[in-house]
Amino acid sequence: MNQAISIDIGTSGIRGQLLDLDRKKVMRTCLISRNPLPGANIMDHLDFAMERGPGLAHDILVGAIRKLIRALAADRLERIAVCGNPIQLSLFEGIEIRDLAFAGENKLRSQDIVTPDRSGHVVNGDDIGIGKSVDVIIPPAIRHEIGADALAMMYKSGFLDDDMCMVTDYGTNAEMALKVGDEVFTGSAAAGPAIEGQSINAGMLASPGAISDLMQTSEGWRTMVLDERLEVQEGALISLRGNTMKLKGRRAAGITGTGVIALMYAGLASERITPPRITGGDIMLDRGIRFTGADLIEAGKAIGAIRAGHLALIGQAGMDPSMLDTMYMAGASGTYVDAAKAWSVGMVPASARRIVQIGNTSLELAKDLALDPGLMDHLNGIRERLLAHHVMFASSPTFSNIYVQELAYWTEGMSWERYLQNLNLMDIRAPSTRGTAPNIDRQRKTDIWEIGESLKTIDPEVRLSGSWDCNQCRVCVRTCPEGALSLIDSRFIIDTGRCLGTACRRCEEVCPKHTLSFASMELERG
Numbered sequence: 001m002n003q004a005i006s007i008d009i010g011t012s013g014i015r016g017q018l019l020d021l022d023r024k025k026v027m028r029t030c031l032i033s034r035n036p037l038p039g040a041n042i043m044d045h046l047d048f049a050m051e052r053g054p055g056l057a058h059d060i061l062v063g064a065i066r067k068l069i070r071a072l073a074a075d076r077l078e079r080i081a082v083c084g085n086p087i088q089l090s091l092f093e094g095i096e097i098r099d100l101a102f103a104g105e106n107k108l109r110s111q112d113i114v115t116p117d118r119s120g121h122v123v124n125g126d127d128i129g130i131g132k133s134v135d136v137i138i139p140p141a142i143r144h145e146i147g148a149d150a151l152a153m154m155y156k157s158g159f160l161d162d163d164m165c166m167v168t169d170y171g172t173n174a175e176m177a178l179k180v181g182d183e184v185f186t187g188s189a190a191a192g193p194a195i196e197g198q199s200i201n202a203g204m205l206a207s208p209g210a211i212s213d214l215m216q217t218s219e220g221w222r223t224m225v226l227d228e229r230l231e232v233q234e235g236a237l238i239s240l241r242g243n244t245m246k247l248k249g250r251r252a253a254g255i256t257g258t259g260v261i262a263l264m265y266a267g268l269a270s271e272r273i274t275p276p277r278i279t280g281g282d283i284m285l286d287r288g289i290r291f292t293g294a295d296l297i298e299a300g301k302a303i304g305a306i307r308a309g310h311l312a313l314i315g316q317a318g319m320d321p322s323m324l325d326t327m328y329m330a331g332a333s334g335t336y337v338d339a340a341k342a343w344s345v346g347m348v349p350a351s352a353r354r355i356v357q358i359g360n361t362s363l364e365l366a367k368d369l370a371l372d373p374g375l376m377d378h379l380n381g382i383r384e385r386l387l388a389h390h391v392m393f394a395s396s397p398t399f400s401n402i403y404v405q406e407l408a409y410w411t412e413g414m415s416w417e418r419y420l421q422n423l424n425l426m427d428i429r430a431p432s433t434r435g436t437a438p439n440i441d442r443q444r445k446t447d448i449w450e451i452g453e454s455l456k457t458i459d460p461e462v463r464l465s466g467s468w469d470c471n472q473c474r475v476c477v478r479t480c481p482e483g484a485l486s487l488i489d490s491r492f493i494i495d496t497g498r499c500l501g502t503a504c505r506r507c508e509e510v511c512p513k514h515t516l517s518f519a520s521m522e523l524e525r526g
Contacts, residue, residue: 003027003074004370007065008149008363009084009092011035011042011172013205014064014460015363017452018072024371026452030071033205036064036460037091038494038501040199041190042173046087046101047502052519058094059523060496062129064460065092069130071458080125081137081370083362085173085188086118086147089138093128118147119383120376137369137376140383143390146186150175152365154184155382157328157358164319165326166310166349169361170257170333174306178313185317187391187399189309191302199298202254202289206332206447207457209253211235211285213338214262221266223259223285225250226336229455230446236286240270245284252286258337260299263291265341275300275410297411304406307346312399314349314429316391321429327352327438330361335447339440352438359444367449401426464494464521469513476507476516494521 002021007014014032019025037045037060049057069080082092090097099108099115108115120140125132141147149169154160154177159167168176174191177184192199204210212232213224223235227250234249255263263283267273272280276297282290314321327348329339339355342348348355369375393399405422408414423430467490476492477485484498485507508516 001076002078003076004078005069005072005074005080006363006366006370007068007080007082008360008366009035009061009065009082009088010362011045011085011088014068015360015448016065016068016072017363017367017448017450018074019367019370021078021371026367026450028072028452028454028456029448030068031205031207031455031457032064032068032460033207033457034460034497035088036060036462036497038464038496038499039503040172040500041192042085042087043190044501044503045091046097049087049091049097050101051502054091054094054097056523057091059129060462061088061091063462063523064497066131067458067461069132071456077132077134079135079137079370079373080130080132081139081366081368081373083139083148083152083366083369085149085175086141089141089148090116090118093123093138120148120380122373122376135373137373139365139369139376140380142186142383142386146175146177146188146390148365149362150177150186150188151379151383152361153177153328153330153358154386155379156361156364157330157356159328160382160386162326164323165328166313166324166352167328167330168306168310168334169330170306170337170347171331174309176306176309176313178317178319180317180319183317183389184386185313185389185391187309187313187393189305189393189399191305192298200255200260200295201292202285203260203295204254204256206230206256206258206336208455209251210256211252211254211259211289212256212262212336213259214238214266216266219246220244222249223252225252226256229451230448238283238285240266240272240283243280243284245286247287252289254289255285255291256336257333260291260295261303261333261337261345261347262341264296264299264303264345265338267296268345274413276413300410301407303346304403304410307349308399308402308406309393310349311402311423311428312391312393312396315398316389316396321349322351324349324351324353326354326356329355329357330359332360332447335359335442335444339442340437343438348438355438355440357440357442357444359449360447364449398428402428460497462496463524464496464499465491465524466517466521467491468515468517470515471513473512475510475512479506479510481506492516492521493524494518 118141225235
């Protein structure tokens with residue numbers, strides 16, 4: 001039986017599948033619970049690679065993928081196909097990344113940076129260090145930060161054959177595109193890890209034990225928890241009028257991003273949540289699982305970034321927002337979220353008439369390429385024909401102006417009425433008043449289209465370590481917000497998948513002797 005492996009390198013985790021090439025079927029699926037690179041978002045990963053060197057970032061990422069390949073237990077492997085955003089794929093392949101960090105041709109020339117060709121191509125596994133001498137297929141990016149994962153969501157959703165439509169891969173780095181006639185407008189909003197359950201007090205990725213939704217019943221709100229096949233089961237019953245909870249059904253291990261969105265909807269509807277506060281304190285979801293005021297702020301900022309991106313693209317296209325017909329929701333968060341709740345809290349433009357939930361298109365495109373490498377020519381042709389207008393949100397005044405209003409609403413308590421007034425004063429077409437809910441077409445029950453015979457979740461188990469002249473007071477260990485730092489036999493060890501990276505460094509700040517050095521820690525080889 002000839003086999004292949006398909007891999008989706010996501011910002012918050014990695015998914016892989018072993019494929020039977022003869023039957024063109026998925027045999028089994030394996031998830032890596034976190035991206036192994038330090039940091040909570042794609043810019044943290046890029047910053048880490050720029051500071052510590054792309055070679056170290058490459059080794060960390062490839063080391064985790066080697067573990068994934070071993071866990072899938074292929075015995076007759078012929079090829080591997082990998083999909084993801086340009087930063088993840090460039091680090092995986094070990095090619096130039098600085099062109100993704102700097103905007104403008106003058107800056108690139110001044111730094112002698114040559115942008116690599118990111119059209120679809122094939123490399124040898126041994127050349128990039130994955131330990132397998134097989135073809136590794138890498139699909140094309142569209143341009144700059146709009147990569148193969150964005151092409152996947154456009155190609156696999158049917159977006160490219162539609163009109164007056166939008167597609168968004170809801171994740172830490174929310175890629176989005178708007179199609180008006182033959183023109184496509186693209187953008188990428190750094191929504192932050194809350195949308196995938198990260199940087200939330202009890203957050204976790206969409207995996208067994210995660211609260212993925214809340215359903216209203218006559219007794220209160222019922223948590224819905226993912227089982228071993230990523231299908232929902234009933235969990236605890238909670239009251240948002242008070243703060244009571246009945247433990248019954250499937251026990252939860254945490255809450256994923258879709259559960260956070262459902263909780264935001266329920267909290268706003270019951271007036272338990274009035275941004276930026278939670279009335280009556282933390283919301284209890286299960287034993288030891290609570291939603292805090294800090295979680296509310298993180299979730300609000302994520303929703304705000306996505307809504308600002310949608311409105312900025314609509315503004316760039318000069319489109320009347322009321323003309324938007326269909327929103328395609330991709331990715332794990334876009335699949336498991338209750339689309340009506342997402343629409344209600346602002347993650348889908350208010351005027352959308354139809355919502356289509358399509359699952360993990362990045363993994364699915366990798367599967368298509370693994371099964372049929374000849375598809376690459378077709379994808380490269382789409383890349384060349386695609387007339388895309390890319391909006392760099394980091395330098396877009398429209399996006400910035402909208403996002404400031406989002407921050408004021410979610411974190412400062414500005415009223416929604418004032419939010420709309422401010423947008424109108426800036427000549428930004430404000431979202432229409434929400435009326436009839438859109439029609440919802442949930443095409444996939446789980447974000448992974450086909451799981452196969454089994455589903456396994458593994459830890460990336462990648463470590464950085466170092467030692468210094470230190471009195472071992474362990475202040476740094478106790479201060480680490482993610483529990484990523486430990487001290488074992490006089491050696492400090494960082495679990496890179498949990499570390500918040502260069503955006504945090506509280507361990508260095510609190511060291512009484514100022515000897516701890518994140519930048520000098522080295523990769524543990526195993």
